Amino acid sequence: MKNIIGAKLKAYRAKNGVSQFDLALKSKGxxxxxxxxxxxxxxxxxxxxxxxxxxxxxxxxxxxELLTEMGYGESYQSTWYKRHKGNS
Known part of the structure; x- marks a missing residue:
């Protein structure tokens, strides 16, 4: 698995001016x-x-999209998910 979530989290913090400590508070620990x-x-x-x-x-x-970026694309999706994707 590629570590995409860490980069995304860092980008979120930069975009919103949130420190790691602020994020800890926001997530209630x-x-x-x-x-x-x-x-x-x-x-x-x-x-x-x-x-x-x-x-x-x-x-x-x-x-x-996050799963695809991590390397879990279409081949990892269940047939149920493929049938119902976009039907919510």
Whole structure:
């Protein structure tokens, strides 16, 4: 998996003038400054699912686009998702 989420998180913080500490407060402690720093600097960072989901809340990218950028494109999508994509 490519570490796209860290770069996206850093871009969000830069765009919105949010420090790592501010993000920790905004996420009510779900994202510590240490976790955010690791995500933004470690190239092979692989967060737990709960951490990934919390980080996703702060990136300005549609979920399917984020997965594609991470290397999980169409071939990883379930047939149910492919049938219902865009029908919400």
């Amino acid at each position: 779900k994202l510590s400054t240490s976790t955010t720093s690791t995500a933004e600097t470690v190239t092979n960072y692989d967060p737990r699912l709960s951490t990934f989901i919390e980080m996703y809340r702060y990136v300005d990218t549609p979920f399917d």
